[in-house]
Amino acid sequence: MANRTTLKDVARAAGVSQMTVSRVVRGDTVVSLRTREHVERVIGNMGYVPNKLAGSLARAHSNQVAVLIPSLVNNVYTSVLAGITEGLERGGYNPVVGVTEYDLQKEEAQLISMMSWRPAAVILANLVHTDRTRSILENTPVPVVEIMDISGDPIDLCVGLDHEAAAATLADYLMERGYRRFGYLGWQTNDFVAAARFRAFRARLETRGYGLVAPDVYDAPPDMPAGKKGLEMLLSVAPKTEAVAYSNDTAAMGGVNLCLELGMRIQDDLAIAGFSGLRMAQCLPQPLTTIRTRRRDIGKTAARNVLKRLSGTPVERKVDFGFELLKGQSA
C-alpha cells in the first residue's frame, strides 16, 4: 500500500496542467489526440484512478444498483444474480449485493443502509416486504424492480412468473400420470414463492379429491442433504407414497440419491418431481420431471428494465416469463 496517486501527481509526471488531466479523464475532446494519449499512458503507468464520488454527489445517485436477494447458496438466486450482473454490465452499472436470508427485517435494514448511498435503482426479491421497506421504495425516485413473483401489484416494476400456476401444472400432470398418494418436500415458510407453490400444489390436488401425505413433515432448506433426509422421514411416516414433489431440483436430486441407495426404482416404486429445471438434474440417468423457470433471463430483464427506465424508455410494468413443464423420466 502506498499513498494514493492524485491528479496533481499525474499532471506533474505528464508535464501538463491539472485541468488537462481532468479533461482527459472526462473524455473532453478539446485536448489533442497526442496529449490525450500521452496523459492516458501516464495515468496507466501510475495506477491513477479518477474520483467520481464528487461527480456523483452532484448527480445525486451512483452507478450502483442495490440488489437484495434471499440467498447465495440457493442455485436459483445465484442464476438470477448472474443475469442481473450481466444485464447491468452493458450500462456500466455494478450490483451492490445484500443477502437477506429470507428475513424481511434484514431486508429492511440492508435496504436502509443501501439507500443512503443513493443507488441508481433497487432490485429485490418477491412482492412481500415490511411496511417500512414498502414506504421507502414507494418514496424513492429511482426505479424499483421486484423479481420472481408477479402475482400481485408491484411497487414499480416486476419480472418473474406465476408460481401458483406452475405448481398447479405440475399437480395436474402428476394426477394425469395416475399417481394417487402425494408427498411434498423442501418448502420453507419464509420463502414466499416456495410456500405459495406448496399451497397451490396441495389445493390443486384437493380440487380432485386427493391430498398430501404428511404435509407437515418437512420444512427445510431445499438442498440435497435435506432432500434425502426429508424423503427418508416421509417414507417412514407414509411408506405407500407414490409421488413426491420437491420445492426445487437440488432437493429432488437428494431424493433420487436415496432411491438409488435403497435400490428403489425411480418412477416405478416412487415418482419424483422437482422445480427449477436445473441443467444438472437433466443429466441424471433418468432426467428429472420438473418445471423449468427462466431464472437468468429474469435477472437479465430486471437489469435491462432498470437501464431502460433510467434512459427514459417506456418499460412494461409486469413481465411474465412463464414456465415450462419438462416431462422427464422420474415421474
Add this chain to the structure above:
Amino acid sequence: MANRTTLKDVARAAGVSQMTVSRVVRGDTVVSLRTREHVERVIGNMGYVPNKLAGSLARAHSNQVAVLIPSLVNNVYTSVLAGITEGLERGGYNPVVGVTEYDLQKEEAQLISMMSWRPAAVILANLVHTDRTRSILENTPVPVVEIMDISGDPIDLCVGLDHEAAAATLADYLMERGYRRFGYLGWQTNDFVAAARFRAFRARLETRGYGLVAPDVYDAPPDMPAGKKGLEMLLSVAPKTEAVAYSNDTAAMGGVNLCLELGMRIQDDLAIAGFSGLRMAQCLPQPLTTIRTRRRDIGKTAARNVLKRLSGTPVERKVDFGFELLKGQSA
C-alpha cells in the same frame, strides 16, 4: 415513484428544526429521548432515507467493498461470495460485485470502474492480474485481499490454499490405491488455480513413471453436462482408463451419471475423483472421493481481514486454509 422525501419535509411534518432531524439521524444524544422517538416515527412513516454520500466524500471512501470474482455459476465462487457477504455484514459493509468471467482484461476494466467509487477495500481472485491492475492495487491506500491462491507473493493480503499440494495429495492417493491409467477432465486454461492443479497432478504422476491418457482432450467449463460429455470423449479415445480426476465435484458428478447410465460400476470399472468437497457429492449413493476446500471460510476470512485492517488490527499477510482428502467410495 414520488419525489424524494427530504430532511426539510421530515422537519416540517415532525414540527421540529432541520438541525434536530439531522441530529436524530446522526444519533446525537443531545436530543431528548421523547423528541428522538417522535422524529424516528415520522422518518419511518415518511420513508425518509438520510443521504450519507456527502459524509463519505469527506471520509473519501465508502462502506462498500469491491469484490471481483470469476464466476457466479461456479459453485466455488458463490460459496466464497456468501462467506464474504456474511463476513462484511458484521462491519456494516456491502460487497459490490463484478464478475470477470476468468478474463484479466475484464477484471482490469471492472476494477477501474469500481476504484473510482473509492471502495473501502478490494477482494479479488487469484494472484495473476494485468500489469495495470497490479499497479492500481499497489498504489491504493485501501486493503487488498487476493483469495483462493496462496502460492505466490500477494499485493497486500491473501487467503486461500495451496492448489498444487492438493493436486499432489490426490495423485498420491490414487496411485496408492493401485490405479495406473489416469485421465483428467474439466480444467480451463484461464482458470489459473484449476490449471495449476492440472499441471501439478500430471507432474506428480510423472515422478512415479505414470502419465495422463488424452491430456488435451477436455478443456471445458467444469459443470455437470461438460463432465459427462468429457468422460464420453475420454473413454472413446482411451477406453482402458482406470481413474479419472475432475477439476471439480460438479463435473465429477456428470461422470458418475454417465457411469450409471452405461451400467459401469464406479470404482471397479472406473474410479472417479473430484475437487471441492461439495456437500451434494457426498450425498451420492457412493460418496465422491475428493479434496475438500474451505471456500466459505476463505470468503469469510477475507472479509474479516478487511475489517481488521480497516480498524488498525494487525493481520496475517497470508492465511492458508489447507485442504482435506475425503476418501469416498468412488475411487
